[in-house]
Amino acid sequence: MKKFRVVIIGAGIVGASIARILSMYENFDVVIVEKEPDVGWGVSKANTSIIHPGHEEDPNKYPLRAKLCVKGNQMWRTWAEELEIPVKWPGELMVFTNEDEEKQAREYIKLAQLNGVPGVRVVYGEELRFLEPSIGDDAKGAVYAPTAGVISPFEAVIAIVENAVENGAKLLTEAEVTGIRVYNSTVKGVETTQGFVEADIVINAAGLYADKISHLAGVELDFYIRPRKGEYILFDENIEPKPLKILHTVPTHITKGVYAITTVHGNVLIGPTAEDLPLEARDDASTSVKGLDYVYREATKLLKKLPPKSKIIRTFAGLRPEPPNGQWLIKAYSNPWGFVNVAGIRSPGLTAAPAIAEYVVELVANTYDVKLIRKGSWNPYRHDITRLSGKSLSEIDDLIRKNPDYGEIVCYCKMVSKAEVLEAIDRMMKIGIKTITLDGLKFRIYTGFGKCQGSFCRWRVAKVVSDKLSIPYYDVVVKKSSYGIGEIKILWSKKVGEENEVSKV
Amino acid sequence: MKFLKYDTVIIGGGPAGIAAAIKATELGLKPILVENRDLLGGIPLQCIHPGFGLHYFREDLTGTQFITRLLDKLESLKVEYLLRAHVHSIEYIDYDKKLVNVITPQGVMRIYAKTIIYATGARERHIFEIGVVGDRPDGIYTAGEAQTLMDIYGVLPGKEIVIIGSGDVGLIMARRFTLEGAKVKAVVEILPYPGGLMRNILQCLVDFNIPLLLQHTVVRIVGRKRVEKVVVAKVDENLRPIDGTEFEIPCDTVVVSAGLRPNIDLLEKLGVVVDPSTGGPVVNEYLETSIPGVFVAGNALVINDLVDYAVEQGEIAAEGAKVFVDNGGMPTKNWKYVKKGRNIRLVVPQMIGGERDVVIYARVAQPERNVFVEIPELNFRMFHFGVRPAEMIRFKIGRNILNKINENADKITIQVKPR
Numbered sequence: 001m002k003k004f005r006v007v008i009i010g011a012g013i014v015g016a017s018i019a020r021i022l023s024m025y026e027n028f029d030v031v032i033v034e035k036e037p038d039v040g041w042g043v044s045k046a047n048t049s050i051i052h053p054g055h056e057e058d059p060n061k062y063p064l065r066a067k068l069c070v071k072g073n074q075m076w077r078t079w080a081e082e083l084e085i086p087v088k089w090p091g092e093l094m095v096f097t098n099e100d101e102e103k104q105a106r107e108y109i110k111l112a113q114l115n116g117v118p119g120v121r122v123v124y125g126e127e128l129r130f131l132e133p134s135i136g137d138d139a140k141g142a143v144y145a146p147t148a149g150v151i152s153p154f155e156a157v158i159a160i161v162e163n164a165v166e167n168g169a170k171l172l173t174e175a176e177v178t179g180i181r182v183y184n185s186t187v188k189g190v191e192t193t194q195g196f197v198e199a200d201i202v203i204n205a206a207g208l209y210a211d212k213i214s215h216l217a218g219v220e221l222d223f224y225i226r227p228r229k230g231e232y233i234l235f236d237e238n239i240e241p242k243p244l245k246i247l248h249t250v251p252t253h254i255t256k257g258v259y260a261i262t263t264v265h266g267n268v269l270i271g272p273t274a275e276d277l278p279l280e281a282r283d284d285a286s287t288s289v290k291g292l293d294y295v296y297r298e299a300t301k302l303l304k305k306l307p308p309k310s311k312i313i314r315t316f317a318g319l320r321p322e323p324p325n326g327q328w329l330i331k332a333y334s335n336p337w338g339f340v341n342v343a344g345i346r347s348p349g350l351t352a353a354p355a356i357a358e359y360v361v362e363l364v365a366n367t368y369d370v371k372l373i374r375k376g377s378w379n380p381y382r383h384d385i386t387r388l389s390g391k392s393l394s395e396i397d398d399l400i401r402k403n404p405d406y407g408e409i410v411c412y413c414k415m416v417s418k419a420e421v422l423e424a425i426d427r428m429m430k431i432g433i434k435t436i437t438l439d440g441l442k443f444r445i446y447t448g449f450g451k452c453q454g455s456f457c458r459w460r461v462a463k464v465v466s467d468k469l470s471i472p473y474y475d476v477v478v479k480k481s482s483y484g485i486g487e488i489k490i491l492w493s494k495k496v497g498e499e500n501e502v503s504k505v
Numbered sequence: 506m507k508f509l510k511y512d513t514v515i516i517g518g519g520p521a522g523i524a525a526a527i528k529a530t531e532l533g534l535k536p537i538l539v540e541n542r543d544l545l546g547g548i549p550l551q552c553i554h555p556g557f558g559l560h561y562f563r564e565d566l567t568g569t570q571f572i573t574r575l576l577d578k579l580e581s582l583k584v585e586y587l588l589r590a591h592v593h594s595i596e597y598i599d600y601d602k603k604l605v606n607v608i609t610p611q612g613v614m615r616i617y618a619k620t621i622i623y624a625t626g627a628r629e630r631h632i633f634e635i636g637v638v639g640d641r642p643d644g645i646y647t648a649g650e651a652q653t654l655m656d657i658y659g660v661l662p663g664k665e666i667v668i669i670g671s672g673d674v675g676l677i678m679a680r681r682f683t684l685e686g687a688k689v690k691a692v693v694e695i696l697p698y699p700g701g702l703m704r705n706i707l708q709c710l711v712d713f714n715i716p717l718l719l720q721h722t723v724v725r726i727v728g729r730k731r732v733e734k735v736v737v738a739k740v741d742e743n744l745r746p747i748d749g750t751e752f753e754i755p756c757d758t759v760v761v762s763a764g765l766r767p768n769i770d771l772l773e774k775l776g777v778v779v780d781p782s783t784g785g786p787v788v789n790e791y792l793e794t795s796i797p798g799v800f801v802a803g804n805a806l807v808i809n810d811l812v813d814y815a816v817e818q819g820e821i822a823a824e825g826a827k828v829f830v831d832n833g834g835m836p837t838k839n840w841k842y843v844k845k846g847r848n849i850r851l852v853v854p855q856m857i858g859g860e861r862d863v864v865i866y867a868r869v870a871q872p873e874r875n876v877f878v879e880i881p882e883l884n885f886r887m888f889h890f891g892v893r894p895a896e897m898i899r900f901k902i903g904r905n906i907l908n909k910i911n912e913n914a915d916k917i918t919i920q921v922k923p924r
Binding site: 287 | 612634727730731
């Protein structure tokens with residue numbers, strides 16, 4: 001494998017954003033190594049999807065978090081537009097139901113002023129109900145932060161990686177880092193399950209595993225990331241009423257409160273819980289009756305009418321990387337020279353990601369005395385997949401005339417055509433994904449995202465993948481395992497063969 | 506874009522839709538059948554097991570045989586149909602004018618019609634809808650999806666299988682898995698009685714020594730990549746798991762067979778009144794919904810346990826469409842509401858005019874033995890040895906009986922009473 005200037009460990013929102021910023025400059029051969037088959041499958045995939053305004057960050061305790069959150073919020077406006085990432089900016093209401101909560105909530109107005117977050121104020125009664133007709137009857141008032149947004153986090157990672165690759169970055173999936181090679185107190189690259197990747201600078205953006213990577217590099221040996229679990233409930237899009245704004249309860253010392261939002265895809269999402277897991281439980285994204293009940297109960301404080309449980313289409317959990325004392329660990333080391341930690345990026349990491357990326361690139365440039373030269377050819381734009389959804393009948397007709405695959409609908413709930421599946425596969429291959437997974441397609445084109453959760457479309461999409469890649473149908477990978485275990489007739493002939501073995505001889 | 510015009514657009518090329526198309530043609534209407542898959546036939550295409558047609562053809566056929574007979578008839582009548590046609594939307598333009606917008610590989614078709622027969626079938630309840638928690642690994646399928654994989658594509662989903670719910674498709678798949686050499690470790694049913702037909706319990710489970718765990722539920726699925734095991738517990742009378750009764754069943758595959766829901770998204774968008782007990786639209790005896798000229802048949806109307814009923818409903822809907830087209834609407838003046846009496850969970854139709862013979866479909870809430878199914882207002886009474894929620898009660902009330910009811914009565918009651 002060729003030598004790179006920079007290797008980024010982890011294709012989550014942070015790693016991807018750093019790759020995008022680096023791809024703006026000359027002389028930065030970048031490779032992202034990712035242990036999963038696709039990008040954004042760790043922390044970035046399952047979270048509340050909020051772009052925070054920055055009024056919840058205490059600049060005295062967490063100056064970096066506060067600064068980068070506010071800046072990240074601004075940067076997303078540009079990034080989402082350049083990269084065609086689904087986003088909306090409804091603003092948020094931190095809802096209080098009694099005087100104690102009101103007092104706590106009002107503290108955030110002060111933080112907003114310190115952080116320079118515009119428009120944060122308290123609203124009561126009629127104005128509150130005017131701003132949010134679906135708000136619960138118990139709501140006394142709310143702290144209104146108009147700059148809050150909601151984004152599609154997994155599509156954001158996909159879009160950013162696509163753009164970074166377009167601008168020269170590489171992606172190496174299914175490559176788990178097993179070691180950091182250091183020689184003469186200088187990093188030389190990373191050992192992965194796919195071989196050695198040589199590089200001058202190693203940026204650790206490994207999310208939940210960033211402490212382990214740091215330890216492999218021999219730094220921050222007492223730094224441990226605690227997985228904090230959040231469980232969520234997702235409702236069908238076909239419900240009323242949907243909250244217009246981002247609603248949440250008043251934060252406590254460990255959580256930002258339970259949210260009720262309408263996602264960019266039109267589903268109502270409530271959650272999360274906040275449960276600290278043992279250090280080694282970093283792949284435990286299981287849901288629990290207790291957790292989901294808690295989420296449902298808390299959300300009744302926010303909404304006048306919570307959708308019935310029969311409208312739940314999915315429940316899931318995500319893990320957030322919780323660093324010691326809530327402090328992000330962003331540091332470029334001189335020993336080993338070339339190793340950079342971007343670790344413990346807990347909330348508001350999604351919001352801050354573009355700003356973190358800028359900060360990290362400046363840090364790298366300053367620490368390792370790299371001259372940043374802008375590429376003349378850098379392309380800031382990435383176009384989203386051409387989708388039928390949202391188009392008029394005549395636009396759809398035009399698309400079909402050019403390509404009849406648009407006229408073949410494979411996913412009914414989300415009206416996704418075969419052409420979209422094929423485009424998503426092409427894009428996955430283009431960024432260097434080795435295994436085309438049905439989950440990867442789901443995050444790109446929403447097949448299986450609807451109320452049937454794939455029972456109508458999964459086998460159709462798998463068929464398109466099987467045909468396109470010329471692989472056996474049963475071998476198509478869902479998430480991490482194959483769709484089937486084999487063909488019935490082959491299994492039968494094996495079985496019959498075994499039984500007839502004696503007679504054959 | 507192409508603009509087309511028909512008397513009736515039939516949406517869904519499964520048994521109910523095909524039967525409606527045949528009947529409509531026989532009655533002299535000009536129908537078009539719209540199907541989203543690349544061939545007509547619907548779910549019976551993947552039903553290679555017998556048990557079809559005992560009522561309708563008075564023969565025991567497989568699903569494929571059953572549907573072939575209907576398709577042969579459809580072809581002989583030269584009914585027009587569109588394949589790979591996805592209905593994008595339905596617009597209600599006027600009392601006798603509806604517009605169905607369809608996406609096909611040939612382009613967008615805009616079909617104007619006086620009536621619509623909606624026969625889009627059902628969708629399956631999935632793992633998240635039945636509240637199962639735990640990990641979300643690969644290896645979880647709905648029973649219908651597993652059936653598609655095995656009986657259309659010849660793919661075996663897994664080796665060691667636990668089936669959640671005892672719906673008919675799940676029971677039939679339990680037998681199929683076993684025949685293909687996989688091991689079905691258990692069928693787990695939360696209720697005290699099975700969800701599927703008794704004949705399927707016997708022919709698919711008992712005959713193959715597959716354990717049926719009644720009053721049990723899967724409390725958790727465990728597996729990081731693929732399913733590794735399920736944790737099962739006994740439930741109390743409120744269907745809540747009883748602490749301390751948990752045990753594990755190692756398996757690589759979970760199949761969910763927890764019932765079906767009528768697939769009526771487009772009708773809901775159109776604003777039909779939905780009956781919460783059936784999950785389908787409220788209809789009158791012509792199977793007309795609350796929107797004039799829009800009819801519904803098959804599993805989109807009510808979840809049937811026999812394909813024969815779906816076919817019958819398709820025919821009734823076509824007769825309704827004929828009445829609507831001929832009269833510029835339904836001539837009935839006086840609808841009577843059908844009330845659910847003792848031990849009746851659902852009933853179709855929900856409104857009766859009484860100008861024609863009416864086929865009533867009902868389900869009980871609880872199993873019961875030695876009962877009468879009654880309509881007190883009509884002095885109608887019918888003996889049953891036993892009624893079960895899984896087995897639909899179907900009977901016909903003649904127009905002559907319905908005529909006897911007092912004209913001012915606003916309802917009739919269906920009820921089950923012990924003998």
